Amino acid sequence: MDPTLIVLLASTAAAGLAALGPLPLLGRERTPTVAIGWANALAAGLMLGAAYLLMSAGRAYLPLEGAAGAALGIFFVWLTHLAAGTEELDLNRLDESSSVYGYRVMLVNALHSASEGVAIGAAMSVGVPFGIVLVVAIGVHNVPEATILCAVLRARGVRGGAAAALGVLTNVTQVLLAVVTFALLEAVPGLLPVTIGFAFGSLVYLVLFELLPECYRQAGRTTIALVTLVAMGIVVLLGGLAQ
Amino acid sequence: MSLLGRTFGVFLYGLGTALATGLGAIPFAFVRKISPQVVAVANAIAAGLMLGASFGLVAEGRGHGEWQTIGGAVLGVVFILLTQRFLSERDVAFGDFRGADARQMLLMVIVMTVHSFAEGVAVGVAFGGGQTLGAVITIAIAVHNVPEGVAISAVLRPRGVSVAKCAGWSIFSSLPQPLMAVPAFLFVEAFRPALPFGIGFAAGAMVFMVLDELLPEAYEEGRRGAVALLVSLTLIGMVLFQRYL
Numbered sequence: 001m002d003p004t005l006i007v008l009l010a011s012t013a014a015a016g017l018a019a020l021g022p023l024p025l026l027g028r029e030r031t032p033t034v035a036i037g038w039a040n041a042l043a044a045g046l047m048l049g050a051a052y053l054l055m056s057a058g059r060a061y062l063p064l065e066g067a068a069g070a071a072l073g074i075f076f077v078w079l080t081h082l083a084a085g086t087e088e089l090d091l092n093r094l095d096e097s098s099s100v101y102g103y104r105v106m107l108v109n110a111l112h113s114a115s116e117g118v119a120i121g122a123a124m125s126v127g128v129p130f131g132i133v134l135v136v137a138i139g140v141h142n143v144p145e146a147t148i149l150c151a152v153l154r155a156r157g158v159r160g161g162a163a164a165a166l167g168v169l170t171n172v173t174q175v176l177l178a179v180v181t182f183a184l185l186e187a188v189p190g191l192l193p194v195t196i197g198f199a200f201g202s203l204v205y206l207v208l209f210e211l212l213p214e215c216y217r218q219a220g221r222t223t224i225a226l227v228t229l230v231a232m233g234i235v236v237l238l239g240g241l242a243q
Numbered sequence: 244m245s246l247l248g249r250t251f252g253v254f255l256y257g258l259g260t261a262l263a264t265g266l267g268a269i270p271f272a273f274v275r276k277i278s279p280q281v282v283a284v285a286n287a288i289a290a291g292l293m294l295g296a297s298f299g300l301v302a303e304g305r306g307h308g309e310w311q312t313i314g315g316a317v318l319g320v321v322f323i324l325l326t327q328r329f330l331s332e333r334d335v336a337f338g339d340f341r342g343a344d345a346r347q348m349l350l351m352v353i354v355m356t357v358h359s360f361a362e363g364v365a366v367g368v369a370f371g372g373g374q375t376l377g378a379v380i381t382i383a384i385a386v387h388n389v390p391e392g393v394a395i396s397a398v399l400r401p402r403g404v405s406v407a408k409c410a411g412w413s414i415f416s417s418l419p420q421p422l423m424a425v426p427a428f429l430f431v432e433a434f435r436p437a438l439p440f441g442i443g444f445a446a447g448a449m450v451f452m453v454l455d456e457l458l459p460e461a462y463e464e465g466r467r468g469a470v471a472l473l474v475s476l477t478l479i480g481m482v483l484f485q486r487y488l
Contacts, residue, residue, distance in 0.1 A: 052298055052301065055298055055302070055482060056298075056301075056302045056305075059302065059486060063482075063483055063486040063487065064483070066483075067479055067480075067482075067483045070475075070479045071476070071479065074472065074475050074476065074479075078468070078472070081468075087468055200479075201475065201479060204474075204475045204478060204479075205471055205472070205475045208458075208467075208470065208471035208474050208475055209467060209468065209471035212458060212462070213462045213467040213470070213471075216458075216459040216462060216463075221455050221456075221459045222324070222327075222455055224454065224455075224459075225451055225454035225455035226320070228454055229320060229447070229450060229451060229454065232450075233313060233316065233317075236301060236313070237309070237313055240305055240309040241309075
């Protein structure tokens with residue numbers, strides 16, 4: 001199969017997993033705050049694991065370029081938040097029914113997915129088995145992320161199928177960036193170290209800026225630490241099996 | 244050189260790496276004002292250093308054994324959980340300090356001290372593999388120890404511990420290195436299989452300390468953008484540092 005087609009199919013499948021997001025909310029009138037904390041920690045752990053795998057793959061390449069790329073990745077996420085005016089936005093408000101809030105959270109999610117797309121594209125350039133591991137980690141990560149989005153959207157009356165569809169839609173940037181990144185790296189392989197660094201830096205920064213800050217208040221510290229660690233450990237282990 | 248002479252040499256190398264840790268306290272000579280914001284910044288720096296060090300450790304440990312590293316990490320987390328429980332049931336004092344601050348400072352010293360055991364084994368096993376390799380790894384570990392001293396001092400100093408005592412506790416936390424290096428050198432074959440466990444243990448304990456203690460406190464006192472930026476930049480710096488040295 002054409003490798004670009006593999007990237008397209010795999011990243012589409014990862015984005016599609018977001019459709020499972022509303023499932024944990026079915027049959028509940030209110031979303032328990034603890035559940036949002038768990039979802040954040042789960043998403044954070046899977047993403048940290050993915051960042052670790054990118055770092056350990058990047059060790060084989062030029063470290064200075066990787067570090068420059070990582071700084072660029074952090075700068076990119078920081079800049080998008082600044083441009084979107086979302087640097088102080090609480091992403092987990094379940095009682096906020098204004099439509100502006102809903103759109104802003106969706107914008108943040110779409111930008112968040114863009115970095116994940118770069119990560120998938122770069123990992124696929126390293127090798128298809130490695131790329132698949134990253135796709136699995138990020139795809140599974142999309143589920144709790146979509147759960148949180150659906151819980152937020154529910155306050156505005158968006159439910160069921162529509163919420164699931166919006167969860168998938170905010171991940172379209174992931175597919176787009178995965179394919180574009182992969183194609184770019186096929187054409188200019190010399191950009192691989194910088195791109196891996198970019199993906200590593202932006203993933204780490206997203207975890208620390210978007211996922212972890214809220215969740216310590218939503219569930220206890222130790223719960224958050226353990227959920228994050230277990231999710232991270234599973235991804236690290238999965239990465240070892242692929243090598 | 245006689246075996247005794249070489250063994251003593253390994254001990255001295257290990258002691259040298261421990262003393263290097265004390266250098267980590269130096270930057271904190273300039274920290275005078277003690278405020279919650281300083282604690283947040285220092286916590287974020289310590290978190291980044293420890294996460295970066297753990298990433299490097301896991302990558303190294305997996306070269307020795309995938310499952311052993313993960314198993315060691317699980318044990319490391321359980322160990323810190325039990326230590327936390329033990330400390331929370333008691334009225335602990337750390338120097339002149341009591342209460343929550345004392346507990347956290349003590350936990351930090353414990354985490355960094357147990358993590359040094361694995362590094363000591365690494366020094367000893369490396370010397371068992373030949374003197375040149377040993378010297379290279381010793382210098383590498385000595386240099387790695389400086390940011391570890393920074394991490395410890397970052398937790399102790401903003402809570403009011405003097406710079407000299409920060410250096411003292413930093414060196415203390417690395418004392419297991421000379422102590423473990425000697426038996427690991429003498430019984431390389433017996434210690435080699437334990438290395439990935441020890442490395443995993445160290446990484447698990449440090450990541451748990453970061454996620455359970457340092458980060459939540461940093462978020463409470465500091466702005467999330469500043470915390471995220473500091474942690475991620477320090478993490479990248481640490482990964483780069485380890486890659487070059």
